[in-house]
Amino acid sequence: MLDVRGPAGIRSAAIRRQALANWLRRAAKRDFSERVAYWSRRMGVHVNQLRIKDQKSRWGSCSSLGNINLNWRLIQAPSRIVDYVVVHELAHRIEFNHSPAFWRIVEQWYGDPQPARQWLRAHAAELHQL
Numbered sequence: 001m002l003d004v005r006g007p008a009g010i011r012s013a014a015i016r017r018q019a020l021a022n023w024l025r026r027a028a029k030r031d032f033s034e035r036v037a038y039w040s041r042r043m044g045v046h047v048n049q050l051r052i053k054d055q056k057s058r059w060g061s062c063s064s065l066g067n068i069n070l071n072w073r074l075i076q077a078p079s080r081i082v083d084y085v086v087v088h089e090l091a092h093r094i095e096f097n098h099s100p101a102f103w104r105i106v107e108q109w110y111g112d113p114q115p116a117r118q119w120l121r122a123h124a125a126e127l128h129q130l
């Protein structure tokens, strides 16, 4: 349960917003951990560490060491969109670039990425509102 009231009563809008953001961030950690475990098993790739970040201009990233970063704000998006970002980052474990070979891997596991990419462009401002 999310309780953002203090003993003094209703807290300021900024504090409530921060409490909600913190709660969503924890929810994102649980949800994204499961998705990364599921997709990495299916795709046969190894993930070193998953970190939940607040990146202003990106939804996810993948280092050459296999560390995946995902933006907690994605928890506000439909799960199909989260899966796209997860598959995208995991595909970088195979192709560390955005070559045609990389996009073939994304298509193989996820299907056509264009609707998800468009959705993210169209809703970026909303996902950053909190």
Ligand SMILES: [Zn+2]
Pocket: 088, 092, 097, 098
């Ligand atoms: Zn990429």
